[in-house]
Amino acid sequence: MKKYLIKVSLFIALCFVIVTFTMLKYGENIDYFYNKFTTPQAKSMIIGDSRGMQGVMPSIINKKLAGSDFELPMFNYSFTIAQAPIGELYNESILKKLDKNVTNGVFIISMTPWMLASEKENDNHKGEYREAGEPPHNIRFVNMNPNYEYLLKNLNYFHFQALFRKSSTMHKDGWLELNNLPKSPEVFNKWKNTQSEIFDRMIDDYKISEVRLESLDVLVKKLKAHGEVYLVRMPIDLDFLEKENGYYPSFDKDLQVIADNNDILYFNFNPVTDAIDFKTYDGHHLDKTGSAVFTNLLCDSILKYNNQLLQNASILR
Amino acid sequence: MIFNSVIFLFFLPISFFIYWLLSKKSLKIQNTYLLFISYFFYGCWDWRFLFLIAASSLIDFTIAKKIKASSNKNAKKALLGVSLAMNLGLLGFFKYFNFFADSLVDLFSVFGFQADYITLHIILPVGISFYTFQTLSYTIDVYRDKIEPSNSIVQFFAYVSFFPQLVAGPIERATNLLPQFQKKRVFSYDKAADGMRQMLWGFFKKVVVADSCAVFVDRAFNDPAASSSGELFVAMVFFAFQLYGDFSGYSDIAIGSARLFGFDLKQNFAFPYFARDIAEFYRRWHMSLTNWFKDYVYFPLGGSRVGVNLKLRNVFIIYLISGFWHGANWTFIFWGFLNALYYVPLMLFKRNRRNLEVVAFNGFLPSFREFYAILETFIVTCFIRVFFRANTIEDAFLYIKRIFSFQGNTWGNLDKVAIAVIIVLLVVEWINRKEQHGLAIANRPVYVRWGMYMTIFICILLFGKASDSFIYFQF
Numbered sequence: 001m002k003k004y005l006i007k008v009s010l011f012i013a014l015c016f017v018i019v020t021f022t023m024l025k026y027g028e029n030i031d032y033f034y035n036k037f038t039t040p041q042a043k044s045m046i047i048g049d050s051r052g053m054q055g056v057m058p059s060i061i062n063k064k065l066a067g068s069d070f071e072l073p074m075f076n077y078s079f080t081i082a083q084a085p086i087g088e089l090y091n092e093s094i095l096k097k098l099d100k101n102v103t104n105g106v107f108i109i110s111m112t113p114w115m116l117a118s119e120k121e122n123d124n125h126k127g128e129y130r131e132a133g134e135p136p137h138n139i140r141f142v143n144m145n146p147n148y149e150y151l152l153k154n155l156n157y158f159h160f161q162a163l164f165r166k167s168s169t170m171h172k173d174g175w176l177e178l179n180n181l182p183k184s185p186e187v188f189n190k191w192k193n194t195q196s197e198i199f200d201r202m203i204d205d206y207k208i209s210e211v212r213l214e215s216l217d218v219l220v221k222k223l224k225a226h227g228e229v230y231l232v233r234m235p236i237d238l239d240f241l242e243k244e245n246g247y248y249p250s251f252d253k254d255l256q257v258i259a260d261n262n263d264i265l266y267f268n269f270n271p272v273t274d275a276i277d278f279k280t281y282d283g284h285h286l287d288k289t290g291s292a293v294f295t296n297l298l299c300d301s302i303l304k305y306n307n308q309l310l311q312n313a314s315i316l317r
Numbered sequence: 318m319i320f321n322s323v324i325f326l327f328f329l330p331i332s333f334f335i336y337w338l339l340s341k342k343s344l345k346i347q348n349t350y351l352l353f354i355s356y357f358f359y360g361c362w363d364w365r366f367l368f369l370i371a372a373s374s375l376i377d378f379t380i381a382k383k384i385k386a387s388s389n390k391n392a393k394k395a396l397l398g399v400s401l402a403m404n405l406g407l408l409g410f411f412k413y414f415n416f417f418a419d420s421l422v423d424l425f426s427v428f429g430f431q432a433d434y435i436t437l438h439i440i441l442p443v444g445i446s447f448y449t450f451q452t453l454s455y456t457i458d459v460y461r462d463k464i465e466p467s468n469s470i471v472q473f474f475a476y477v478s479f480f481p482q483l484v485a486g487p488i489e490r491a492t493n494l495l496p497q498f499q500k501k502r503v504f505s506y507d508k509a510a511d512g513m514r515q516m517l518w519g520f521f522k523k524v525v526v527a528d529s530c531a532v533f534v535d536r537a538f539n540d541p542a543a544s545s546s547g548e549l550f551v552a553m554v555f556f557a558f559q560l561y562g563d564f565s566g567y568s569d570i571a572i573g574s575a576r577l578f579g580f581d582l583k584q585n586f587a588f589p590y591f592a593r594d595i596a597e598f599y600r601r602w603h604m605s606l607t608n609w610f611k612d613y614v615y616f617p618l619g620g621s622r623v624g625v626n627l628k629l630r631n632v633f634i635i636y637l638i639s640g641f642w643h644g645a646n647w648t649f650i651f652w653g654f655l656n657a658l659y660y661v662p663l664m665l666f667k668r669n670r671r672n673l674e675v676v677a678f679n680g681f682l683p684s685f686r687e688f689y690a691i692l693e694t695f696i697v698t699c700f701i702r703v704f705f706r707a708n709t710i711e712d713a714f715l716y717i718k719r720i721f722s723f724q725g726n727t728w729g730n731l732d733k734v735a736i737a738v739i740i741v742l743l744v745v746e747w748i749n750r751k752e753q754h755g756l757a758i759a760n761r762p763v764y765v766r767w768g769m770y771m772t773i774f775i776c777i778l779l780f781g782k783a784s785d786s787f788i789y790f791q792f
Binding site for chain 1: 323337504506509510513734770771774775778779780781783
């Protein structure tokens with residue numbers, strides 16, 4: 001038995017070393033979220049779904065806001081609509097990732113109607129959420145490197161084979177960079193049609209949740225204790241915008257109410273004007289160029305607002 | 318709980334350590350513990366069906382004892398009849414009720430009658446076909462005086478529910494497995510180490526080979542009209558490897574796990590894709606089921622020691638029952654029928670026992686004739702399997718028709734990884750074709766062994782796919 005245990009232990013140890021090496025060296029390529037849970041607690045955060053995860057670049061924000069009083073670096077803690085619609089579960093995880101000592105952070109909440117929607121069969125009042133059981137809600141440790149808990153609980157999310165292709169990179173600041181995006185109009189149209197069909201399905205199957213809207217208000221209040229909060233609606237193609245507005249006509253109004261009640265700003269970048277090139281690769285996700293343009297513009301808006309605040313404060317003094 | 322899940326990764330070593338810690342105690346403790354973990358293993362899927370296993374076990378435990386105690390031949394026969402009725406009744410109800418109800422309604426409608434549907438929403442208990450056959454064989458063997466009935470209820474219940482093979486076999490005979498429950502197990506390094514190797518190979522076959530092929534296969538079979546002839550042909554071949562990787566992978570993990578606990582289960586697959594004819598193929602494919610049918614159905618019907626007409630009847634009965642065992646669908650029955658058709662010429666020309674020895678036994682490579690025979694058998698079984706995989710017989714015919722329509726000149730986005738791992742599988746299994754499993758490499762030098770272990774692990778890590786089931790769970 002002793003000989004057996006030694007050999008099995010050796011085998012397990014070697015496997016463990018291989019897995020650890022792969023996670024440390026290729027963690028950014030083998031899973032869309034893994035790197036989000038290997039970094040220290042965040043001082044400033046981007047919160048949202050896949051649009052925010054790909055469309056808001058922390059590296060640009062860090063540069064643009066470098067001279068301000070904001071506590072940086074920025075960290076993108078957005079996921080996809082399947083994992084992180086607004087709700088008590090996402091709120092809990094955000095607070096877990098947040099450095100509680102921060103008092104002057106920046107918190108950008110990228111909102112879409114789907115982040116306030118729930119499947120019709122789910123009763124949010126009873127605590128039924130589609131995202132329960134998904135990361136980041138199924139893990140306790142969000143700042144551990146390597147994060148074995150995430151690996152064990154979300155093994156099916158990993159695609160180790162991707163370390164050869166490197167088709168995506170989840171940067172250490174939480175921004176997801178997709179490398180093999182469609183270049184031809186045919187592929188773009190195909191992808192856009194697929195997304196459009198997904199929208200249609202969601203319009204049929206999802207309803208707007210008051211509980212999620214209340215959770216957004218709670219989240220804003222909690223984050224306000226740690227700095228400035230901004231609600232943002234990112235730019236998307238006009239046909240998708242029309243679909244969303246048709247599904248949730250009072251979306252902008254509801255967000256504005258929350259913004260007003262909490263004395264924060266709601267930046268709505270829609271509809272997109274022709275003057276600015278917000279390129280999406282499927283109708284509603286910004287590509288790398290579009291993300292850089294958008295993030296710069298968002299930073300300008302934040303800085304402009306803050307300068308105004310500072311001016312108002314000096315006039316008052 | 319399934320083998321390729323994270324929970325099994327914890328369940329197995331914990332169960333293993335506690336088991337051997339208890340081994341210093343008594344046989345009773347070993348068996349009680351095995352019963353407990355086996356019920357836990359099954360209960361993780363659906364605890365309600367534990368009562369069904371317990372009921373099935375209790376029926377046969379009691380009836381076997383009564384058969385032994387009775388001196389009256391007719392009474393023995395009656396008791397066996399009760400056991401058969403109860404076991405097949407349960408199996409029939411859970412597995413075939415809706416099939417018969419639907420078929421009856423269809424039959425009535427052919428004659429212009431409108432019958433009401435009585436289709437129930439019955440959940441098929443995982444593994445019912447396997448453990449029912451296992452308990453049946455026990456009672457029949459007691460009736461035939463081949464084995465003494467078990468005196469310990471814990472022992473018998475542990476035998477029926479033994480977790481490695483409970484859900485998808487191998488279907489173990491009481492004559493092989495029950496005596497192992499009657500003797501205290503002692504840890505054997507060689508057995509446990511070989512068990513680990515077999516498990517590792519099983520995981521490779523399941524999560525790398527089978528699950529890599531599954532993506533391509535599902536796409537083609539779900540919408541044959543959207544695929545080219547080339548893609549359909551490749552998907553058909555991939556399905557052969559998906560099915561083999563999935564089922565023989567499961568068997569390898571089951572047999573390997575059992576060896577960790579000191580048990581020897583029977584070999585269930587003996588490299589069937591190197592078979593030179595259909596007879597050899599079924600001597601090497603799902604051997605525990607083939608042998609079960611042979612011993613409990615084919616031989617009692619007279620086997621091949623009867624006239625030609627009866628021989629033909631027996632062959633068709635066996636293959637049709639085998640098809641029906643796989644599922645309540647006409648596709649399986651037709652699949653069985655085609656297998657019988659393919660087998661009959663061999664039997665009529667008395668060539669069905671030609672290839673009893675391992676192919677190229679005295680050499681490394683097969684002769685051209687052998688190679689051709691292997692290829693032919695493989696391709697024909699692939700075509701027959703289209704009926705096994707398709708949703709309806711019409712779909713299967715449509716699928717084959719499209720292959721021969723030569724429509725579209727593409728081979729689709731052929732998954733190079735799937736092709737590579739199939740080649741690896743074939744090469745490794747060819748080298749070890751005389752052994753009990755693909756990774757029986759105990760006698761190789763240490764660097765070869767450890768090189769293989771780590772290569773396989775890296776393959777599983779890099780190319781393994783996540784799936785939450787095994788194909789044979791549905792049977």
